[in-house]
Amino acid sequence: MTVQAVAFFLFAGILTLSALMVITARNPVHSVLFLILAFFNAAGLFVLLGAEFIAMILVIVYVGAVAVLFLFVVMMLDISFSDLRKGAMQYVPVGFLIGLVLLSELALLYGAWVSVPEISNNLAAPVSAFAGKTNTESLGLLIYTHYLLAFQCAGLILFVAMVGAIVLTHRVRPGVRKQSVAEQQRRRPEDVLEIKKMTPGAGL
C-alpha cells in the first residue's frame, strides 16, 4: 500500500468513527469535541485530493467558528440533552427504513451509472484553464469572473440573514442605561450644577 492509501484509510476510518461518536456520546461536550475531530479528518481527506484551500477553510471556518460556537451554546444553555433524546428511540425503525431505501437507491444508481459522452469535454474545459495554478489562485480567478453573479448574490443572502437575525431577536428594552457620548458632550456645567454661596456657620 502506498502512503496515500494508508493516509486515506486512516483519515476515513477516524472520520467515520468520530462521526458515530458525535451522535452516540452521552455528554454533549464530548459530541462537539468529536465533531471537531471529524472536521479535522475531513480536512485531511481534502488535502489528499489536492484541494488544500477547502481543507484550510474547513479547519478555519468549521473548527474555528462553527464548532466553537456549538461548544459555547452547549455549555451556556442549560438544556438537558438526555430529556431531548427521550423518545428518539421510537423513530429508529422509520429512520432505519428510510436510510435503507436511500442506500439501495444509491446502490442501484451506482450499478447503472453511465455518464454522457460529452462529460469529458464538459469537465476538461475548466481544468485546462487552471493547469499549474494553486487552488486559491484558481478560486480567486473564478469567483470574480465566471461566478461573479453568484458571488454577489451570496453576499445578498448574507445581508438578508443578518437583517433576519436582527428582526427575530432584537428587542428594545426600556430603562436600559447607555452611554451617549454626544449627550455627555452637550452637558454644560450651568445645566447640572448649582453654585450656592455659603456663609460659615449659617447652614443652607
Place this chain on the structure above:
Amino acid sequence: MTDIYTVITDFNLVPLIPEIFMALFAMGLLIVGVSQGNRSTSVICWASVAGLAITALLIMGLDWQHKIILNGMFVFDEFAGFMKLLVLLGLMASLALSVRYLAQEGIERFEYPVLVVMSGVGMMMMLSANNMLTLYVGLELQSLALYVLAAFHRNAVRSAEAGLKYFVLGALSSGMLLFGISLLYGFTGSIDFGAIGASLLAADSISFGPIFALVFIVAGLAFKISAVPFHMWTPDVYQGAPESVTALFAIVPKVAAMGLLMRLLFEPFAAMADQWGQIIYFLSLASMLVGAFGGIAQLSIKRLIAYSSIGNMGYALIGIVAGTPQGAGAVIVYLLIYMIMTAGVFAVILSMRRNGAAVEWIGDLAGLSKSNPVMAYAMAILLFSMAGIPPMAGFFGKILVFQAAVAEGYYVLSVLGVVSSVVAAYYYLRVIKVMFFDEAADPFDGRTPFARRAVLLISTAFVLAFILKPSLIVESAQSAALSLFFG
C-alpha cells in the same frame, strides 16, 4: 471554450439593471429605516411599492430579445421579463395590503418591506437563472427572506411555529434540490443549463442517473409550489403566519417557483420530456384532488385558501404536462389570473377584524352582505371566479390549460381536473352562502383602508373585464411562452 473561465466574455449588466436597482433600493430603505425608526414603516412600505413600480418600468424598458450574459449565468428573454412583471405586480399588491395590517397588529417594523423587496430580488434571479448555481442562490435568497417573514409576528406562538416549520421543510427541500443537482453534475459534468441540455440531447438513451437527478430536483421545487405530496406545510404555515405574509405567500413565490420549474423542464430537461411528463402528471393530479377534497372540511378561511392554492397549482401544472408552447402560455395566464384573484380575496380576509383582533373562521363572514354589501359582492365575484364559473376570468384560466392538455391527448387528466374543480366549487360556494344567507354576525371593525379597497376593486374589475378582451393577455403570454421553446 477554456477562455470563459478566466474572463467574462459577455460582460453586459444591462439585463441585470432591475435586480441591481431593487437590491440597492432595499439597502437604501434599510438605511432610512434605521435612522427613522419603526414609525417610518408605512412610508417605507409605500416607498417600496414605488421602487417596485420603477423596477417594473425598468424591465419594460429593456430589450426583450433572448440574451445570455455573464458567462451563461443569467438569461433574459421574453419569458423572464413577463414573469418578472407578474412577480412585481404581486409584490406590490401584497405590500399595499400589508401597510395597515402591520399597524393594527402592532408589528410595525421597517424591516418588513425590506425583506419583501429582497425576496423579490431572489425571485427575479430565479426567473433568470441559466445555471444551477444562479438558480440555487436565487432560490435561497427568496426563501431566507420568506422564512423570516413567516415568523415576523415573533411574540405569537403560531407565527414562530409557522416560521420554524417553513424553515425546516425549506431546508429539506433545498437538500433534495442540491442532491439532484449534484447527481446531474456527476452525469453531465456541467451545471450550465445550455451544456446540460446539449449533453442530454446528445445522449443515446437516458439512463438512471439523470432520472434520479430529475426526481430530486423536481421534488425540491415541488415543495416551493406546494404540489402534493410536498404540500404538508402549506395549511399550517398559511394559518400561522401573519395574514399579510400569508397573502404574500399565496400570491407571489409560487409564480416565481413555477416560472423556474418551467424554464428548467423546457430548456435543460427538454430531452427528458417523457420522464418528467409522468412526474408532473402525478403532481398535478394529486394536487388537484387533495386541493379539492382537503378544503371541504376546513373552517378557517386561511386554511381554505391554502388548500385552494394547492389545487390551483395542480391546474397550472396541467399546462406543463401538455409540454407545448400553448400549454406554457396557458400556465402563465393561469398564474396571472390566480394571482389577481387571490390578492382580491386577501383584501377581504385582512379586513376580517372584530374588537381590534383578526378573526379567521368562515363563520365570521356571516351577514357580510348586510353590513358591507360592496365587499360581499366583490368577494362573491372573486370566489365564483376561483370556482371557475363563466364569465369570470378564472373560467378562462382553467379552460386554457384544459384545452392545452386535450390538444396533446391528456383526456383523463382533463376530465379529473374538471371533476375536482366541481368538488372545489363546493367550498367556494359555501363561503358565499355564509356571507349572504347565514344569520348575521357582528359587523367588522371600522372602515376598510384605501389600499384594500383599491386592490379589491382592481381585482374584481379585472376578473369581470377579462372576458371583454382576453386576447390582450393571452397573446402576450403565448409569445412569452414561445421564447422558452425557441429562444
